[in-house]
Amino acid sequence: MLPKINQTTYLQLMPVQDPDSATSLRSRVADMDDKSIWLEIPLDEKSRRYHRPQTGEQFRMFYFTQDGVKHLFTTTVTGIKKDTVTLFSVRKPNLDEIEREQRRSYLRVEAQLELAVRIGDKVRFTAITDDVGGGGLSFRTDRKWPLVPGASISCWLLLTYKNGNIGHAKFDGEVVRVLPVEPDKHLVMMRFQDIQDAEQQRIIRYCFERQLDKHKG
Template identity: 40%
Template sequence: MTRLYPKINDYLYIQVASSDAAESEIEYKSRIAEIEEEAFLIEIPMQEGNGRLKKLFMGDELSVYFITEGGVKNFFNTHVVGFREDVIRMVKVRKPDVDSVFKIQRRSFFRVSAELELAVKDHNGSRFLVRTDDIGGGGTSFLSDTKVKLDLGGRLLCWLLVPYRNGSSEHVYFEGEIVRIKELENGRNLVMLKFAAISDTERQKIIRYCFERQFDFRNR
């Protein structure tokens, strides 16, 4: 059975929720020093590249992932619940429920229902604005009028507007390939796209959004 929690000495990769969009994008790295029944004790997170330490405060919300066998990223949300002064200063973060830890493998990105604004440009240079029906790390689908001519296997240049819980938003650029077109009873088409060309950075923005949405659904 694949383990669901990180263990002592595993590294955690952390983003801190912030109303400052640039700050919330910074990724910090920390190590688990101890594990309690309801919390992880971690070292002060450090920004990779420049070694800057991140001071955390009680209640800070964190988006975290750790990596298991085969490079699988396991995501969870948590918050700071305390501190401990030992040989080193440690931050205590709440241990997530097992069922709120999400695995994200390259081959099987989960999808969430989402009505996001998507600007599309086809190979003829025609542009149109649609709303997505769902979104995931591997692709998206959107609703379109039947008068918009689209072909299976066609490539579309897309700009997606992605809003986050902290109030910030990002534009995500990708090239999508149409893998299915389904006619709906309301006279519209559901167009399903897979990401044919997308950078890892852009994909991470979408995965972060999906993770936040999934987290919100679970907490309703």
Template identity: 45%
Template sequence: MLPKVNQMLHYQIASSDESEAALEYKSRIADEEGEAFLIEYPLSEKTGRLKRMFLGDELSVFFVSSDGVKHYFDSHVLGFKEDGLLRLVKIMKPDPERMTKVQRRSFLRMPAALDLAVKLSNHERFVCQTDDVGGGGISFICEGKWNLRVESQVDCWLLIPYKNGTIDHAPFQGEVVRINELETGRKQVMMKFVMINDSERGKIIRYCFEKQLEYRNR
């Protein structure tokens, strides 16, 4: 399903500046025109300030439907239009086949080898790589020597590279739900998030969405 006129869009704007790329904005769909939506100038959800946009700006967008489901898509700025005293931004409508929806308790999961720092309850630390990541949890591969058990809770820091070249990180607390002993002597650890901010979860979901679009475009 596509968003409708008067619906609120939430998004991040691609930037080589890491702090700028992490900012979240929102704006209302004022009208539609062929293959484009006409949206009001974006407002920063953090500062309350308007954001100037430029032709070609890439956007990572989501909107929430009436049943509480988040729908994600990528877009870009096509141009601008004056509507009386209001200046509108023209952005590309999404291809419905390339949109991703995320239920409240069901998150997209993607295979990914991302750097992960782990701190155990006994203060031991190690760095490993993820096997897959998603908005509800991750799995990772580590050396067999680390003292991990089902229901162990650990503090983690995940490094997230985006397609625009920026790198972000997401701290969270996870709980081990399953461990597979591999033939190599290493462990595959499945973990769910038990403490993570919505903004940090959003970073992971954005990465998964970008990877899904990348796979579809191959």
């Protein structure tokens, strides 16, 4: 299944030695023709800087269907053009070149949501998310909190839906990575460890609603 126009996609520069730790570049499908997929200039999710693709560069490109299944293929940058925004093209794969990853993965969307965090019995604070997905999220918070990779945290996430309804999701998670950002903040990336299906579905619903709303805009 090919990605759709306006769909969020992710790129990893080839060769990819370790797909789980390789830098991901986030982009979006702007257009498509018989031979090419046209993408927006991608954002490096670690450095928060834009990557300028060069003709001939090879990427591992992946994206998610609505049921959370990851699809991926290898492709090459074939051109660059300046429209209203700068776009670049990659070779459109044949359907038999697209791999379908069996384990469930989840779409992530940029979102600034209120998150209550608890570490152990004594440390409690609130933070604002940077992005949210069905498998985890990232958030920004003051550097004073004792957050290190491998730490277990309990969270309560406030979800605001387009129709005005408010939902929430409770879960326990594991800190995966902590990066310094701004003069006194950390960007904390975490994955869900213990979350009820109903709570997870609320988050997934929010993500797809947010993505659809963004594309309409």
